Amino acid sequence: MKRRKVGNMLGLAVLSALLERPMHPYEMATVLRERGKDGDMKIKWGSLYTVVGNLEKHGFVEAVESVREGARPERTIYRLTDAGRAELEDWVRELLGEPDFEPPKFRAGLSLLPALGPDTVAELLGTRLGALEERLLTRAEALDGYRAEVPRLMLVEAEYELALLRAEADWVRALLHDLTTGAMPGIDAWRHFRETGQLPEDLGAFAEGGRE
Known part of the structure; x- marks a missing residue:
């Protein structure tokens, strides 16, 4: 398996969510939970903001705006970059095409x-x-x-x-x-x-x- 700049499977899930539209992290988590992605891959929700930050650091996502709804804290909305789309596609190709022989x-x-x-x-x-x-x-x-x-x-x-x-x-x-x-x-x-x-x-x- 390829060594990735962001190897956490939650990073893959975030990239897949942003493929649909720009979102803030709370919305990403909501969408991923609704679609049962935590049943499809090992996800540690507590590291969501760290993972999003790492994805931004490596140019896979970028902030497009910050919004505030009522008294809620300000939320940053992220979108998928071209590099992020390429990373997502390459990652999925690897998962589909290369058997995982890690012993259970x-x-x-x-x-x-x-x-x-x-x-x-x-x-x-x-x-x-x-x-x-x-x-x-x-x-x-x-x-x-x-x-x-x-x-x-x-x-x-x-x-x-x-x-x-x-x-x-x-x-x-x-x-x-x-x-x-x-x-x-x-x-x-x-x-x-x-x-x-x-x-x-x-x-x-x-x-x-x-x-x-």
């Missing part, structure tokens, strides 16, 4: 299964599966509700989320089945290790040799 936290947990016993792992996977199925149902219902009013172009990220949720739920369900039925090879040795602290020779050699 779940993979890290799976790599350390022996730290827990098979029964505990099965219990935790059952909890995870329940959460996945609940979110899958909620997000699917929300997507169905949007389809009648919102063009598919604006919903593809929700479709992608559902695809990932279904795939993970199916995989966790299958793993959970193998754990609870004893179909997973090596489960008895795993349980023995947890009870005695002694790693079987075949698993010990595998752990010491690593995975090619």
